[in-house]
Amino acid sequence: MSARQGRRHEQIADELRRAIADGRYPIGATLPSEAELATAHDASRGTVRQAVSALLAEGLVGSRQGARRVVLSTTPSQSFTELRSFAQWARAGGRTAGGRVITANWDTARADEAGLLQVPHAAPVLRVLRLRTLDEDPVLLERTVYAEWIAPAVAALPHDSESVTQRLYDDTGLVFAHGEHHIDAVAAGTADAEHLRLRRGSPLLRVRRTTTTAEGRPVETSDDRYSPGSVVFTVRNSTQTNPLTRSRA
Structure with a gap:
């Protein structure tokens, strides 16, 4: 992954966090599909997938097979399944x-x-x-x-x-x-x-x-x-x- 790609998925994750915190995606709402997010952010689906994965790790959204990501919280939490400073x-x-x-x-x-x-x-x-x-x-x-x-x-x-x-x-x-x-x-x-x-x-x-x-x-x-x-x-x-x-x- 290039440094630019790495920064891009972090930028998209930050934008999604702000949207959740601002109430554009309230608790219980679903995020747009990967394809829709890729179009909206002018990014590849792989980059969007990385951004959404960060939100999953933070507990902001949930994962359900075959369904879109559902907003679970407006505040990121620290998960013990990952090691972060x-x-x-x-x-x-x-x-x-x-x-x-x-x-x-x-x-x-x-x-x-x-x-x-x-x-x-x-x-x-x-x-x-x-x-x-x-x-x-x-x-x-x-x-x-x-x-x-x-x-x-x-x-x-x-x-x-x-x-x-x-x-x-x-x-x-x-x-x-x-x-x-x-x-x-x-x-x-x-x-x-x-x-x-x-x-x-x-x-x-x-x-x-x-x-x-x-x-x-x-x-x-x-x-x-x-x-x-x-x-x-x-x-x-x-x-x-x-x-x-x-x-x-």
Whole structure:
């Protein structure tokens, strides 16, 4: 795929998102056929198909065999069946992502972190506390621990990088290929409350995640805490496949 084709399907997806958000395609409505969309956007059906697939992944539209795509939601949600960065998810919803590093320190891996990162106990790691924003509102506090092999590249990034994932790809070619997520609820501690502008003890959605390269090499492990109402996660399952499993706390 050429860079121009890639940009074109992203542009069409953005236009369709705006049309859904503006009410031109309300919940329950059907999108035009691929042929109609291709004509309207002066694009190939393959390009349109890619654009619509992005909306499917975000939960904006549903897929029914032999039928047109039906609008399910006006707000993109983050699906755990795909691995996308916070900034990518924000852009998909027409939001502006921001971020700043609060602290970044070299440290040694604790026992649980060493296991997740597959490094010896007390191996060097980079520990980063990062605040993420949506449209300048604080919504996420990330406590991320990076393995030593990638930590220098992370440490060299500007502290206000919009997307660490994208910058690491641009600078080093690193691709985050796999992720494991554990979701629960926690009460906001002192640091959480201060940076997310909440009362101490407020309920937070916590996602503990570990991501690896395509070869299975751990890159980072993180404790991410979202302010109430800031994000919706979706899991789509069926009798054939189920990306979500239950486990005891």
